Amino acid sequence: MNVSQKCQYALRALLELAQRGDSQPVPSTAIAESRSIPVRFLETILNELKQAGWVRSRRGVRGGYVLSVGLESLSVGDVVRLIDGPLMPRNLQPSKGTDGTPNVFHAVWVQAHDAIAEVLDAATFDQLLAQEQGHATTPVFSI
Numbered sequence: 001m002n003v004s005q006k007c008q009y010a011l012r013a014l015l016e017l018a019q020r021g022d023s024q025p026v027p028s029t030a031i032a033e034s035r036s037i038p039v040r041f042l043e044t045i046l047n048e049l050k051q052a053g054w055v056r057s058r059r060g061v062r063g064g065y066v067l068s069v070g071l072e073s074l075s076v077g078d079v080v081r082l083i084d085g086p087l088m089p090r091n092l093q094p095s096k097g098t099d100g101t102p103n104v105f106h107a108v109w110v111q112a113h114d115a116i117a118e119v120l121d122a123a124t125f126d127q128l129l130a131q132e133q134g135h136a137t138t139p140v141f142s143i
Contacts, residue, residue: 007083009037010045011076017055017067018129025057025064045083052082071129077120087120088113 012035020026028046032039046065049055056068067074080087088109096102 002084003080004084006041006045007080009035009041010049010079010083012037013042013045014049014054014067014074014079014125015128015132017065018071018125019132020066022066025062025066027064031065048082071126072124074125075121076123076128077117080120087117 013031016031016035017026028042029039031037031046032042037045046055046057050057050065054067054069054074055065057063057065077087
């Protein structure tokens with residue numbers, strides 16, 4: 001599975017907004033600087049996140065972006081699917097070949113997909129924020 005640079009930027013931007021809370025809108029330039037994201041690329045990403053209903057924006061001098069969803073309800077899996085599309089491999093062969101014989105690899109790919117989806121969907125932004133701030137007693141992911 002490949003996670004695009006765009007998706008990694010989206011994840012970083014959302015984590016930055018989570019860290020800043022919802023008290024004040026955060027300018028895109030501040031998000032970009034804090035998380036090392038190119039500003040022009042970030043604007044496109046923030047618009048996609050806004051269309052998804054995950055962030056809202058305010059224009060003007062004190063404008064910027066804030067999260068519009070709860071941290072516990074937003075997962076890494078949600079973001080990956082929004083930005084990069086389905087988690088299932090794009091070139092997955094059907095469960096049966098053209099001659100009707102079973103494709104023995106199909107079940108392996110389905111199990112891999114399910115395992116990846118389980119990990120990504122379990123990683124919510126409240127957990128990631130706690131881990132980043134050093135409040136989590138155990139890591140969200142243990143490898």
